Amino acid sequence: MSNKKKRKAARNIQNLKRDLNPLITIDESSGESLFMIVDFSLPKWNHVRRIISKRLANRNITSVIYAGTPGPDRTIVNKINILEMRDAPEAKFWEAYKALELLYRAAGGTVELRNYDGKTMQEAAAMMKRFNHALVWEGSECDRINL
16 A cells, blocks of 8 residues: 555636635636736835736726735735725726825835736746746646645
């Protein structure tokens, strides 16, 4: 008898959504794409406010904003103050961004804007990996860690 663990069957997308409970999902098959990820932070404060946004097929923007403590892989743990903007014109997204940018910069904070507009998720993941914006697992790496 082998002590090797058997790999579980591949999870389907519905099970992943249920298990992981993501704040935002991107369905490229329906014309959605990652738009921007923006981090706002203040010096000497251990929290980050993050906006994750996607562009819809109709060119409008859906985004989620939340605050929390960044982990070693740059994901935010203990998400709080979760707000959502759905199917809004791009101008409205930029108004919200500019208001937050003004507040954080006035308080001496920093704003890190990462633009993925027009990129596929695979291209965006490659950019995240190359610029060390996040830990990203692709292809065989996912199999290795059973994602």
